[in-house]
Amino acid sequence: TPECRSYSMSVSSSTNTWGSLQTSSWGSPNPFPVVMPGYTSHLWAHNSHPQFWTKYQVWDWLQQVMDMHQIDASNIAFQNFDMDGHQLCNLGYQDFILIAGSVGPILFHSITELKLAGQCHMDRGQPELKAELILIRSKNPVSSMHCRHFLFQTNYMTFLFRYLLSFPTDPRGTHLWEFIRDILLNPERHPGLIKWEDRTEGIFRFLKSEAVAQLWGKKKNNSSMTYEKLSRAMRYYYKREILERVDGRRLVYKFGRNARGWKESEK
DNA sequence: TGCGCATTTCCTGCTT
């Protein structure tokens, strides 16, 4: 966020070497698997308070983490994460291992990072105090233990400063198909733009194609976006099986096997 | 600096 960026301006650092943070900075063996550095800030800087996530956002986060680590979705049972952000944040390290197996530590690390980031947003003037508050507030002794271990092993001030420095100038947003999916899942935000034709089959139709294109263009800071261009990007999804062709019907598309998070059963 | 990825832009031809 701009706030975090301006805050980080006062921090003298010519490098942003997360790699060293994860390796040489660790005083003892890293208790966590290697997690892609700072990726959560790239994807979730727009909403870094996981406590307030909806079920949809929890699923979205899950999907992003799996994608970023190139982990096959079959490795975890998504239905085990039928919870909102508040419930998610109350899970401890062992809870994650219990419900997500070998992926659990990665997820735990990710959510810990996001919780820390959220606290920084709330009071970026005293990041070390907020980080400590997270530990004190933690009701789960296992979670608390791991948080302490994580923070003190890495010199958490360095962690927090580097976290803030890692905010990109232009956070990578969601992909086009995710943007479309989110309009479908939250029609109240943009009513009348796209509607489900067959909810269970994942078939949907553009009602106001140019308006959707404008909205997409706004998101991408591209005022010249048109439905013609947007639809070309949509057609590229056929090959990747994110979308399937719906023959003979204009403005109608269908989610493919590689599109996640749209099914009602996934809620 | 180069590479890969996900579009974006432009285009021609076809279909509704």
Place this chain on the structure above:
DNA sequence: TAAGCAGGAAATGCGC
């Protein structure tokens, strides 16, 4: 005739 579809080709912006 307009709008949309299909897909090739090249360009672009970004992260790594």
